[in-house]
Amino acid sequence: MSNNYPKLHNAAWPGIVGKGDDSEPPIELDALLDLTAGAEVNGTKFDGIDLILSEPHVGIDSTPDQLSALAEAVTKRGLEIGSLVAPVWPPLGGGSSMGDEKECAAFLGQVEKACQIGAQLRELGVRPNGVIRIDSACDPGSWAADREKNQRAIADTFNKACDIASKHGERLAAEGEICWGGMHSWRAMAELLELVGRPETLGLQADMAHTLLYLMGYNAPDDALLPADHDWSDKAAFYEQYKKLTDTLRPWTIDFHVAQNDATVFGSGSHDKTGRHCLPDDPNGKLDIAEAAGYWLRDESGELTKTCRHICWDGCMFPNETMLNQETWNKVLSAMVSVRDAHGWQE
Structure with missing residues (x-):
């Protein structure tokens, strides 16, 4: 019998991230839900979708x-909701986690609202x-101005965010990505x-495209x-260092997040440059997706760690x-499916 865990989710935020006035228009959530529900491979379909808590x-x-209407829109397509992205950034009403009292309060306010929404979606039975x-x-540049002070300031804000999450029965995952100060290297x-x-309460959200850039x-x-002139045909040298990264x-x-990357950075719209997401069959992709995923899931x-009960595809920009x-x-x-076949389990 084929594996049915971890559940397979798509991400909705690529319809927003990198889009906007100086790029392409955002893609509506309903369109992304339809595309997610419409995908099928040998009878297997996506189980759910992960969402960003931001307009549109x-x-x-x-x-x-x-939220009830959202739950209905998702369930009628045979999907469930998984992880939620809290809009903690200043342009969306949040604030820097290493900023002054007002900025940190704005950051924590967005975490509070996100946790409340997460709890409500659980109560609606759509978010298992x-x-x-x-x-x-x-950003990393501002953080680097006083590394020790700023890292401790972020940790203090994250600790307060943990208190909020615990109150609502939620867990927080810090996104490992090169564009976020204090989180921009492994x-x-x-x-x-x-x-x-x-x-x-607080763990890591690891994306295969972003964490590849940690190596670089x-x-x-x-x-x-890895050296700048790393020979990507040397798989043994790659996995030796990849293991150091993943063991840590x-x-x-x-x-x-399952993803592909060509070992370059990219940004569009207002989004800072970060790990480029490639399609899974991109000839320039550097990852054997199923093999590399095993270093995270085993x-x-x-x-098998069985820590992540669902995995998500992230394909921003x-x-x-x-x-x-x-x-x-x-x-x-x-x-x-290739990742779940190699590193999943049956329940």
């Missing part, structure tokens, strides 16, 4: 009636698993999680694990033409 998809100030995703809402990310020291040392050259961060990982002895093509999501789902 799901407003952070959504009313109970609006998932976390609230956060980041530091500040070493800084591990240090921050240890400073907070609340693994029962973008925004943190001293923490590079896997114990913290509670949310996982422990050092090769046993693709052109709308690509995202509105149903075949795109069939290819994505096929990659997701």
Whole structure:
């Protein structure tokens, strides 16, 4: 019998991230739900979708009636809701987690609202698993001006965010991505999680495209694990360093994104440059998706961790033409199935 865990989710935020006035228009949530529900590979379909709590998809100030309508829209397509992205960034009403009292209060206010929404969606029976995703809402350059002070300030804010999450029965996942100060390298990310020291409430959201850039040392050259001229045909050298990365961060990982990357950075719209997401069959992609995913989903002895009860595809900053093509999501789902076939289980 084929594996039915982890559940396979698509992400809705690629319809928003990198879109806007100086790029392409956002893609409506209903369109993304239809594309997700329409994908199928040998009888297997997506189980759910992960959401960003931001207009024009799901407003952070959504009313109970609006959330009920959201739950109905998702369930009628045979899907469930998983992890939620809290809009902690200043342009969306949040604030820097290492900022002044007002900025930190704005950050925590968005976490509070996101946790409330998460709890309401659980009560509606549409969200059986998932976390609230956060980041530091500040850039690496500002963080580097006073590394020790700023890292401790972020940790203090994250600790307060943990108190909020615990109150609502939620867990937080800090997004490991090179564009977030204090989280922009594998070493800084591990240090921050240890400073907070609340693994029962705060863990890591690991994205295969973003964490590949950790190896390259973008925004943190001293923490590079691969040389700039790394020969990508040398798989043994790659996996030797990849294992160092995953052995450090896997114990913290509670949310996982399947993705492909060509070892370059990219940004569009107002989004800072970060790990480029490629389609799973991109000839320039550097990852064997199923093999590399195993380094995150299995422990050092090769046993399944079963920590992530769902995994999510993240494909930010693709052109709308690509995202509105149903075949795109069939290819994505096929990659997701390959991960579950290799590293899943049956319940």
